[in-house]
Amino acid sequence: MQKLKYLQGYSDQLISQVSQLVENGNLKRYLLRKYPEQHTIQSEKALYDYVIELKNQYLKKSSPISKVAYDGKIHMVNHALGMHSFVSRVHGNKLKAKNEIRVSTIFKQAPLPLLRMIVVHELAHIKEKEHNKAFYQLCCHMESDYHQLELDARLLLTQLEIDGPLYN
Template sequence: MNPAARPALPYLAGYPEALRQQVQGLIDRNELAAHLHKRYPQRHQVRTDAALYDYTQALKSEFLRQSPPLAKVIYAARLHVIHNALGTHTTVARVQGGQLKAKREIRISAMFRDTPPEFLKMIVVHELAHIKEREHNKAFYALCQHMEPDYHQFEFDLRLHLTLQELKSTEPAAD
């Protein structure tokens, strides 16, 4: 591929140039999809909002027992990865009987309904970590790694997956 015609790698912007060049090599040789499929051949079975809630609650119960309860965990069709994040965590404050009540919600982009289980776990772990740590700091990433020791590898590979999805969406249609 002509270097000038190469797509930008926005999901890998924070990674070292040498690593981005390796990824670009996979793209140029049309090997990125095969590389990811070899590493992650399975797709998770968490298809419904109810199943996603149960899945998230199980992880929360294992690692964050003392944290506030989750009111809602859903796949959000309107959550676009390119414009927002992989998922969101919110605290909805409501006044109820003179008291301020907070409900915590997690929304995961619906595009992750059909991804490897490792990617779903990485996203859920990330959003759960925000219950205790609001900022993306050392403590936040330490908590993510506590819940999923391979967190950083899964995050990188998920970024490769997103890059592949973006490349597919910009390919010209076959005649």
């Protein structure tokens, strides 16, 4: 059985099921059946618009987001899929906050629900900095299927590592 590093912490039963998909060469087929199309949000402007639309829907009163970008270095350097950075600066007698969201370029070629899950995760960090109960409740408020999508994102990462991109 191949070690499935992205599924650590999941039940032995689930890991066994995924291992069987991998061994039979069916993980890609499973993902394509569930997510037949990749999203069309390819430019950073389109990504910014998508993030702002979600933010305005769920976090209207939170501080503004100054930048949203795809970042090719995130996965390699930080072992993460997205990043939220918060910088505070003093300008005269005012304190200015700056929020940035970066999404791994892995998600340029992903299904829209998985991109949404990453964006929801990073938006939740605007209100909740830690991965605690309140954080995951906020994620589930913005995306009711959050936990399943997080698992599917891990399956996508496994697919990428084993057999390359999902979409050709």
